[in-house]
Amino acid sequence: MAPTASISTRRQFLSLLGLSAVAVSCGTATGATSGGGRTTTLRYQGWAGQVILPELAEDLGYLGDVKLRWTGDTISGPQDIQSAATGQVDFGGAFNGAAVKLAANGAPIKAVVSYYGSDAYAYNGFYVLKDSPLRSARDLIGKKVGMNTLGAHAEAMLDIYLQRGGLSRAEIGRVEPLVVPPVNTEQALRQKQLDVAVLGGVLRDKALATGGIRPLFTDYQLLGSFSAGTYVMTDRFLRQNPDTARTFVTGVGRAIEWARTTDREDVIARMTDIVRKRGRDEDPAPLKYWRSFGVAETAGRITDKELQLWVDWLVERGDIKKGQVKVADLYTNAFNAYAAPHAASPSPSSSKNGS
Structure with a gap:
C-alpha cells in the first residue's frame, strides 16, 4: 500500500480506547485448558517482522507447559490491549498511557510486566530530512507528524516536547499528528508527505543507515531511561489462571x-531463527539492527512513577478526571518472581545458554 493511502488524520482516527463497560464485561478467557481448568495456551497478537518478549521467552523454554497461540498481527498497542480487555486474546501490550486510559474507561485490566522502554539504544526519534528547516518545537506549528497510532506513546512524547518548547494548548492543536503504518513511515518522510516521522527500533536504525535524515528530538532525550509499556491481562484471567499468569510474567522477566546479559549478536541470531521458524513470510533482515528492549527495571518490574507520569498527562489533556484512577490499582508485580527489589534475577550463566 502506498504511504499516501495509509495516512489518516486525527479526525479520521477511531478511538480504540472508548470501550463500554458492557463490551468489556463480555470478555472471556477461552484458551486451551488442562484437566483442572487452568488455561495452558495464551492467545496473542504479534508484530510483523519482530520478535516480542513472550515469543522469545517461549523459545528459550521459560514458559514451561504454557504455549503461545498467535492469532494475527496487531496494528497498534491500543488495539492490542483492547483485544485483551474484550477477551479476544489473553494478553496485550501497549504504551502505559493507553493502558491507564483503558482502565479509566472501566476495563477490568491489570498491567503485569513491563516489556519495552527507552534507553540509549532503544528509543523513538522524531526525524526530519537532513535539509529540513525544522529545528524547534515552534517550527512544528502547521506541520504533519507521522506516527503509528494516536493517543499513545508517540503523541505523548510530541505533547511533552511541544509543551517544553513553550507552545500554548491552542498552538499545540495546530501541530497535526497523522497515523502511518511503521513500515511506511520512512518512505512517507522521504517523499515529503510528512514533515516529521516517528521512527523506533530496527526501522529507525535501518533508516539512519540509509542516511539523509536527522533527529529533531528523541524520547530518551526528553525523559531519560524509563519503561514505557506493559503487558496487561484481565482481572478475570488473573483470578482464574494465577499459575499461568505467574509462569507467563516470570518467563517474560x-x-x-x-537479552540484557547475552551478547547482542547471540540475541539477534536467536530472534532471527524464531522469525524463520514461525513461517509467516517475513523478512528477518531488519533484526540485525536490534540493540535493546529498553526495559528500565529488573525483569520488567513495574513502578508507580512509570504510570503516574501518564495519569498526569491524561488529566492535563482532559482525557480523564483528576482522581479518576489510583496508580496502585493499575498494576501488580505479584506474578513476577523477580519483581521484588532484592529478588534474585536469572543468572547470566543460565541466560548465556538460553536454558
Whole structure:
C-alpha cells in the first residue's frame, strides 16, 4: 500500500480506547485448558517482522507447559490491549498511557510486566530530512507528524516536547499528528508527505543507515531511561489462571534479563531463527539492527512513577478526571518472581545458554 493511502488524520482516527463497560464485561478467557481448568495456551497478537518478549521467552523454554497461540498481527498497542480487555486474546501490550486510559474507561485490566522502554539504544526519534528547516518545537506549528497510532506513546512524547518548547494548548492543536503504518513511515518522510516521522527500533536504525535524515528530538532525550509499556491481562484471567499468569510474567522477566546479559549478536541470531521458524513470510533482515528492549527495571518490574507520569498527562489533556484512577490499582508485580527489589534475577550463566 502506498504511504499516501495509509495516512489518516486525527479526525479520521477511531478511538480504540472508548470501550463500554458492557463490551468489556463480555470478555472471556477461552484458551486451551488442562484437566483442572487452568488455561495452558495464551492467545496473542504479534508484530510483523519482530520478535516480542513472550515469543522469545517461549523459545528459550521459560514458559514451561504454557504455549503461545498467535492469532494475527496487531496494528497498534491500543488495539492490542483492547483485544485483551474484550477477551479476544489473553494478553496485550501497549504504551502505559493507553493502558491507564483503558482502565479509566472501566476495563477490568491489570498491567503485569513491563516489556519495552527507552534507553540509549532503544528509543523513538522524531526525524526530519537532513535539509529540513525544522529545528524547534515552534517550527512544528502547521506541520504533519507521522506516527503509528494516536493517543499513545508517540503523541505523548510530541505533547511533552511541544509543551517544553513553550507552545500554548491552542498552538499545540495546530501541530497535526497523522497515523502511518511503521513500515511506511520512512518512505512517507522521504517523499515529503510528512514533515516529521516517528521512527523506533530496527526501522529507525535501518533508516539512519540509509542516511539523509536527522533527529529533531528523541524520547530518551526528553525523559531519560524509563519503561514505557506493559503487558496487561484481565482481572478475570488473573483470578482464574494465577499459575499461568505467574509462569507467563516470570518467563517474560527472565527473557528480559537474558537479552540484557547475552551478547547482542547471540540475541539477534536467536530472534532471527524464531522469525524463520514461525513461517509467516517475513523478512528477518531488519533484526540485525536490534540493540535493546529498553526495559528500565529488573525483569520488567513495574513502578508507580512509570504510570503516574501518564495519569498526569491524561488529566492535563482532559482525557480523564483528576482522581479518576489510583496508580496502585493499575498494576501488580505479584506474578513476577523477580519483581521484588532484592529478588534474585536469572543468572547470566543460565541466560548465556538460553536454558
